[in-house]
Amino acid sequence: MTDPLQPLATSLRTHPCGALRAEHAGQTVRLGGWVHRSRDLGGLVFIDLRDRAGLVQVSFDPATSPAHVIAAATSAGVESVVLVEGTVALRPEQMRNKEMASGDVEVRATSFTVVGPAVTPAIPVARGKGEKMPAEELRLRHRHLDLRRPELQANLVLRHRLMQATRRFLSDRGYLELETPILTKPTPEGARDFLVPSRMHAGEMFALPQSPQIYKQLFMMSGLDRYFQIARCFRDEDLRADRQLEFTQIDIEASFVGREDVMVMAEGLVHALWAEGGHAIKVPFPRITYADAMERYGCDRPDLRYALEIRDVTAAFAPLDFVVTKSAIAAGGRVRGIVIPGGGGWSRKQVDELEALAKSAGASGLLRVKRTGTEYEGPIAKFLDDAAKSALALNDGELGLFVAGPDRTANPALDRVRQECAARLNLADDKALAFTWVVDFPMFDQDPETKALAAVHHPFTSPNPDDMKARPGAPESWRAAGADVRAARHHGPGRAGAALRLPARGAAGGGPAARRDRLRLRPDRDAARRRDLAARRDRLPQDDGGPRPVRGGTHAGARRGPA
RNA sequence: GGGGGCGUAGCUCAGUUUGGUUAGAGCACUCGACUGUCACUCGAGAGGUCGCGGGUUCGAGCCCCGUCGCUCCCGCCA
Numbered sequence: 001m002t003d004p005l006q007p008l009a010t011s012l013r014t015h016p017c018g019a020l021r022a023e024h025a026g027q028t029v030r031l032g033g034w035v036h037r038s039r040d041l042g043g044l045v046f047i048d049l050r051d052r053a054g055l056v057q058v059s060f061d062p063a064t065s066p067a068h069v070i071a072a073a074t075s076a077g078v079e080s081v082v083l084v085e086g087t088v089a090l091r092p093e094q095m096r097n098k099e100m101a102s103g104d105v106e107v108r109a110t111s112f113t114v115v116g117p118a119v120t121p122a123i124p125v126a127r128g129k130g131e132k133m134p135a136e137e138l139r140l141r142h143r144h145l146d147l148r149r150p151e152l153q154a155n156l157v158l159r160h161r162l163m164q165a166t167r168r169f170l171s172d173r174g175y176l177e178l179e180t181p182i183l184t185k186p187t188p189e190g191a192r193d194f195l196v197p198s199r200m201h202a203g204e205m206f207a208l209p210q211s212p213q214i215y216k217q218l219f220m221m222s223g224l225d226r227y228f229q230i231a232r233c234f235r236d237e238d239l240r241a242d243r244q245l246e247f248t249q250i251d252i253e254a255s256f257v258g259r260e261d262v263m264v265m266a267e268g269l270v271h272a273l274w275a276e277g278g279h280a281i282k283v284p285f286p287r288i289t290y291a292d293a294m295e296r297y298g299c300d301r302p303d304l305r306y307a308l309e310i311r312d313v314t315a316a317f318a319p320l321d322f323v324v325t326k327s328a329i330a331a332g333g334r335v336r337g338i339v340i341p342g343g344g345g346w347s348r349k350q351v352d353e354l355e356a357l358a359k360s361a362g363a364s365g366l367l368r369v370k371r372t373g374t375e376y377e378g379p380i381a382k383f384l385d386d387a388a389k390s391a392l393a394l395n396d397g398e399l400g401l402f403v404a405g406p407d408r409t410a411n412p413a414l415d416r417v418r419q420e421c422a423a424r425l426n427l428a429d430d431k432a433l434a435f436t437w438v439v440d441f442p443m444f445d446q447d448p449e450t451k452a453l454a455a456v457h458h459p460f461t462s463p464n465p466d467d468m469k470a471r472p473g474a475p476e477s478w479r480a481a482g483a484d485v486r487a488a489r490h491h492g493p494g495r496a497g498a499a500l501r502l503p504a505r506g507a508a509g510g511g512p513a514a515r516r517d518r519l520r521l522r523p524d525r526d527a528a529r530r531r532d533l534a535a536r537r538d539r540l541p542q543d544d545g546g547p548r549p550v551r552g553g554t555h556a557g558a559r560r561g562p563a
Numbered sequence: 564g565g566g567g568g569c570g571u572a573g574c575u576c577a578g579u580u581u582g583g584u585u586a587g588a589g590c591a592c593u594c595g596a597c598u599g600u601c602a603c604u605c606g607a608g609a610g611g612u613c614g615c616g617g618g619u620u621c622g623a624g625c626c627c628c629g630u631c632g633c634u635c636c637c638g639c640c641a
Contacts, residue, residue, distance in 0.1 A: 039601065057600085078591085097600095121591090124575095237639060
């Protein structure tokens with residue numbers, strides 16, 4: 001690959017500042033940049049000059065720089081835009097700076113011109129080690145200053161490279177980069193549309209698409225076969241730290257493909273993108289079914305960097321004369337929980353905190369028992385007979401935490417407790433990514449009271465064809481023909497590994513009426529969707545998949561997080 | 564829509580618990596000193612409607628009421 005900085009030479013400069021290295025020693029160079037920081041030692045002055053490529057130290061020494069040049073450098077304020085001419089010189093051995101990419105050299109200035117004198121910046125650009133960032137509001141108000149920071153520029157550069165890598169990868173595999181309209185009719189998706197008033201049609205609104213769901217399928221019906229788009233998406237929901245009004249997603253659709261084709265392609269793209277970012281990740285990703293994930297981790301996006309798996313101990317509690325578990329089991333629930341090595345040493349207060357967590361997630365309580373030697377302690381210990389003790393299989397020093405009740409409430413509670421325990425025990429490897437596929441999601445979630453069905457994912461995923469054939473009258477039991485990529489979250493600003501989601505897609509299943517019902521279409525609205533469904537009668541290519549969106553990490557300069 | 568937190572110098576923050584002299588620190592800024600620094604160092608200086616409005620009080624940055632802004636969480640959201 002050609003050096004991406006090489007073309008930066010112009011009639012005014014010979015090199016970008018940050019590109020200078022020992023190999024340039026002896027050359028006369030002209031530079032343009034911003035005064036990042038300066039150090040006046042009295043007669044000897046240093047300026048760290050900054051541009052997009054990085055920093056370089058410019059020295060102003062009476063032995064090499066004319067007096068008026070030194071005077072000009074002395075009075076130049078930080079963030080002034082300057083032009084410098086000088087000679088690249090190797091620094092004396094002791095004066096090299098290993099923390100600076102250009103730290104082996106400096107530019108000995110023979111000429112110095114301030115082309116843009118700066119006022120004191122409203123927020124500091126150069127930041128010392130350990131200094132905090134200004135408030136988000138101020139950073140956004142003075143965005144031009146904020147974006148001068150090398151770390152933010154690095155984000156934008158990475159974003160650019162990821163986009164180029166995406167285009168390269170997909171184009172090489174026959175995907176066409178096509179665009180779909182931004183101003184559309186409102187659609188019955190999950191997130192609320194951004195609405196834009198129309199001048200020509202007073203009282204009516206356009207909607208900005210939360211994602212380009214609809215029109216891309218026209219491409220498939222039309223026979224374009226493979227499409228992708230690095231698409232801007234919009235949603236009018238309340239914000240969170242990791243949720244933005246607008247964001248970018250890589251949207252892909254393909255025809256004549258099966259689930260394996262989609263998964264292999266998606267793994268390849270994820271692999272290529274992380275490789276571009278300097279991370280080697282292993283493919284294929286391990287796979288886990290939704291049912292397995294819920295059973296072992298209580299969560300459809302388990303953090304697989306650590307085990308701490310959920311156990312079913314219903315059999316141990318079933319014979320016991322203990323009202324809590326007895327009534328839960330009688331009502332069709334189970335008793336499940338996790339066993340924590342070393343948890344026996346946790347204080348009453350620490351365990352109470354876990355119980356509060358479980359309760360806030362919907363559990364009625366958290367049963368606890370710890371084993372010390374042959375002794376069992378805790379509120380439920382007195383109910384345990386020898387058979388139950390051996391069934392629990394607690395080792396010395398271990399703490400057992402259990403939830404009794406229906407999976408529907410126990411799962412989220414156990415998930416929260418498991419994650420908190422892992423955090424306390426520092427079980428997760430910060431550097432690990434733990435990519436995994438979660439497959440065989442249920443198609444629908446059924447409200448236990450109203451029996452109403454709601455799509456677990458977006459409602460346009462195809463049901464598993466085998467399930468549809470086997471139990472045509474029981475859509476609540478169907479699995480979806482989709483799969484999600486999950487990655488354990490990283491913690492810390494700017495390092496969030498995105499949660500990637502790649503549900504496959506297709507028709508909603510059932511007849512047109514059932515589809516309409518499931519999609520919650522209103523006959524008087526949703527014209528675009530109705531037209532789409534109608535067009536399906538003209539036949540889609542066999543299609544259980546065009547993965548939707550690889551999400552996350554592509555929105556420049558902003559805090560990143562799972563979508 | 565609901566709940567919590569915050570708002571003091573250009574920036575980051577102490578000070579509010581228990582009201583009491585002239586509201587402080589670090590960085591940045593200005594001036595001065597300093598010839599190998601790299602968050603240079605040292606000395607001096609300037610810089611404040613304590614978010615805004617009202618109230619209680621002899622006296623409010625501090626207590627009370629209202630209001631605006633920011634932020635986090637729940638709801639919502641893929």
